[in-house]
Amino acid sequence: MAKIVKTVEVRTRVRVAFEPDLLPDDDWRRVFYDIRTPEQLAEHFAHNRVVNGIQSLSALDGFADRSDSDLAVEILESEVECEP
Numbered sequence: 001m002a003k004i005v006k007t008v009e010v011r012t013r014v015r016v017a018f019e020p021d022l023l024p025d026d027d028w029r030r031v032f033y034d035i036r037t038p039e040q041l042a043e044h045f046a047h048n049r050v051v052n053g054i055q056s057l058s059a060l061d062g063f064a065d066r067s068d069s070d071l072a073v074e075i076l077e078s079e080v081e082c083e084p
Contacts, residue, residue: 012050012078016042019070024062032062049073 024035035041048054057063057071 007083009081009083010078013076014046014050015072015074015076016045017072017074018042018045022057022063022066022070028062045071045073050075 018041023038023041024032029035033044035044045057045060048060054060056068057066058068
C-alpha cells in the first residue's frame with residue numbers, strides 16, 4: 001500500500017523575552033553565530049524553540065552557562081493548514 005503524503009503549513013507567532021546581556025559580543029560571534037541585533041537574537045531563540053524543540057536556554061550553543069530563567073518564549077497563536 002502506498003504511503004499518504006501531505007504538505008502541511010504551520011504558522012506560529014511567539015513572544016520572546018530575554019535579558020539584555022544575552023546579546024552576543026564579538027568573542028561569542030567568532031565562535032557561534034553572527035547575531036548582532038535583539039531582533040536577530042529573538043528570531044534565533046524562537047526558531048530553536050518552535051522548529052528544533054529546544055525548551056531551555058542552557059541547551060543552546062553558547063548559552064550553557066546561562067540560567068533558563070533569562071529567556072521566556074511564549075506561543076501566542078498557531079495555525080495549521082494541510083493542502084488537499
